Amino acid sequence: xxxxxxxxxGSDPLDASCSAVxxxxxxxxxxxxxxxIDPQPGAEVRSQGGFRGxxxxxxxxxxEPSAYLANAASCRKSNPSKELQHCPECGSSGPFDxxxxxxxxxxxxxRFLCRNCSYRFSETSINRDLNPGPMExxxxxxxxxxxxxxxALLSNRQVCVALTRGAKNLIATEIKTVAGETTPTGNSxxxxxxxxxxxxxxxxxxxxxxxxxxxxxxxxxxxxLMDANSVETVLATETWKIPxxxxxxxxxxxxxxxxxxxxxxxxxxxEPKQVYTPTEEEINFLIGRCGKRLATxxxxxxxxxxxxxEALKIRYADVNSNTNEISINYPEKNGKSRKVxxxxxxxxxxxxLPKKHGDNLxxxxxxxxxxxxxxxxxASADKLQNPNIRLIHFHTFRYLRGRKEYRKHKDVYExxxxxxxxxxxxxxxxxxxxxxxxxxxYSAEAKTKEEAKQLIEAGYSYVTDVDGFKxxxxxx
Numbered sequence: 001x002x003x004x005x006x007x008x009x010g011s012d013p014l015d016a017s018c019s020a021v022x023x024x025x026x027x028x029x030x031x032x033x034x035x036x037i038d039p040q041p042g043a044e045v046r047s048q049g050g051f052r053g054x055x056x057x058x059x060x061x062x063x064e065p066s067a068y069l070a071n072a073a074s075c076r077k078s079n080p081s082k083e084l085q086h087c088p089e090c091g092s093s094g095p096f097d098x099x100x101x102x103x104x105x106x107x108x109x110x111r112f113l114c115r116n117c118s119y120r121f122s123e124t125s126i127n128r129d130l131n132p133g134p135m136e137x138x139x140x141x142x143x144x145x146x147x148x149x150x151x152a153l154l155s156n157r158q159v160c161v162a163l164t165r166g167a168k169n170l171i172a173t174e175i176k177t178v179a180g181e182t183t184p185t186g187n188s189x190x191x192x193x194x195x196x197x198x199x200x201x202x203x204x205x206x207x208x209x210x211x212x213x214x215x216x217x218x219x220x221x222x223x224x225l226m227d228a229n230s231v232e233t234v235l236a237t238e239t240w241k242i243p244x245x246x247x248x249x250x251x252x253x254x255x256x257x258x259x260x261x262x263x264x265x266x267x268x269x270x271e272p273k274q275v276y277t278p279t280e281e282e283i284n285f286l287i288g289r290c291g292k293r294l295a296t297x298x299x300x301x302x303x304x305x306x307x308x309x310e311a312l313k314i315r316y317a318d319v320n321s322n323t324n325e326i327s328i329n330y331p332e333k334n335g336k337s338r339k340v341x342x343x344x345x346x347x348x349x350x351x352x353l354p355k356k357h358g359d360n361l362x363x364x365x366x367x368x369x370x371x372x373x374x375x376x377x378x379a380s381a382d383k384l385q386n387p388n389i390r391l392i393h394f395h396t397f398r399y400l401r402g403r404k405e406y407r408k409h410k411d412v413y414e415x416x417x418x419x420x421x422x423x424x425x426x427x428x429x430x431x432x433x434x435x436x437x438x439x440x441x442y443s444a445e446a447k448t449k450e451e452a453k454q455l456i457e458a459g460y461s462y463v464t465d466v467d468g469f470k471x472x473x474x475x476x
Contacts, residue, residue: 089119187219190226194255204332206366214251225255228263235266246270272429275399276391283400286389289380294369296349297362300326301394303342305401305418307332308394312368315359321347328420335420369394402430408474409461445469 086093096112102122103109109122191212198208215225221238224230231252235245246268256263287298300311306328313330320326324347327339350361357363373394381389398419406415416427444460446452452470456462460472 087114087117087119088121090114090117092116187215187223187225190255190259191215191219194258197258210247211251211254214248215255218248218252225252226259226261228256228261231263232266242268242270275396276388277400277403278388278392278396282384282386282389282392283397285384286377286380286392289383290376291372292349293353293362294372294376296346296353297369298397299346299349300342301397302401303346304328304340305398305405306340306420307398309366310335310420312360312362312364312366314361316355316361317359319347319350319361321351331420334422336417336422338417338420340418399430402427406431408459442474444472444474446472 087096092114095115097115099111099113099120101108102111111120111122113120194215195208195212198211218231218234219225221234222230223234235248240248249266249268253263253265255261283302287295287302290298297311300306300314301308304311304326306314309332310328310330314326314328318327318329323341324344325339325341326346327337329337331337353361362368377390377392381387402415402419405418406412409415412424412427412431415430416424419427419430421427442460444455446455447469452462452472455472458474460474463471463473465471
């Protein structure tokens with residue numbers, strides 16, 4: 001059946017009579033309207049919502065749409081001021097709301113909004129084309145990105161239910177409910193369910209996103225996540241770099257643990273690269289090239305050894321200007337909160353910052369400073385013609401501070417407290433390869449208790465007694 005919207009009395013887009021039965025020749029004057037179509041015997045006339053005083057007329061199967069449009073074209077040529085309109089999404093004949101004018105190289109084009117399906121489209125310009133067929137290409141495109149994946153769980157995107165094509169993927173996955181039924185369909189459903197499980201367990205958003213992306217990558221390569229042999233085949237045949245393969249194995253192992261899939265980890269010979277250790281001159285030059293807020297942020301990283309995310313969450317209440325201390329009260333990676341002493345210069349830089357982020361020193365966006373830091377780092381490397389500056393990252397400052405603390409006290413537990421680790425094994429990664437040579441220290445001697453006290457306050461550590469003198473040392 002082919003539906004034609006017959007407008008009621010007083011309707012504006014097109015007269016109710018702008019239709020004709022194929023095969024009947026009729027002459028229509030410009031001031032007249034086409035005679036109405038008489039329903040064929042047995043034709044069903046029914047009403048439909050979304051029409052203002054209109055009832056769609058269901059024509060018999062013998063009436064072809066092309067024939068109807070051809071007759072409508074002749075009516076339109078006689079009435080060029082009236083444009084044949086229908087929604088390209090749902091086929092409704094109206095009514096439509098005007099939604100502004102689109103200015104193009106061919107001239108202005110009126111935009112419309114369908115009341116039936118909320119779809120937005122534009123009419124064909126009369127001066128350009130008198131073809132009363134479908135409207136020109138819609139002004140909007142339905143998103144092709146699926147929302148049935150783990151990373152979309154943390155997104156703030158919304159889908160308008162009225163956009164039927166865009167809402168299709170909302171029904172592709174079923175989630176486990178309180179009732180007890182679990183029917184995830186395909187890899188997408190499994191990943192989404194796993195992401196929601198991690199969210200309920202309190203894992204960090206970055207962890208959930210990364211694991212979901214890694215599992216999606218396996219699925220895109222043809223792996224069935226519920227079949228460990230299928231995943232092992234993909235891991236063995238794809239040419240991935242060792243660090244990526246190591247992360248894929250870790251993500252899938254966590255998935256198997258949740259879904260109770262029996263799987264023995266694939267062995268990946270992965271060793272983290274050694275972190276580049278920049279000189280003090282390179283660090284000072286880089287910080288000096290940064291703006292006020294980024295320079296302050298880097299100074300905090302340099303003196304506290306905090307992770308980037310921990311430093312971004314520092315509030316003004318965490319800064320004690322009297323004692324020159326900064327409290328790390330929002331640790332990451334299941335770490336410990338701590339209080340670290342900094343220099344007066346860093347405190348002065350913090351107090352000089354304008355308060356643009358409320359109670360926080362910086363924006364809490366995890367990607368804050370990324371683009372600015374990358375640009376400044378590249379410009380600094382070009383300025384000095386020193387490519388090693390490009391090897392400096394936010395985490396480099398944490399490594400430098402941890403190693404400095406270990407050198408100062410020669411005690412891994414002091415470095416462990418500073419870095420907020422719960423396990424000494426994590427701290428050992430920052431102290432491996434540290435070899436102390438004699439020329440890396442300043443030495444001093446004290447004859448009296450007062451001299452020894454001054455040396456300790458200056459950062460020196462007691463070493464031993466020699467000939468009645470107390471010897472002290474301090475890293476350079």
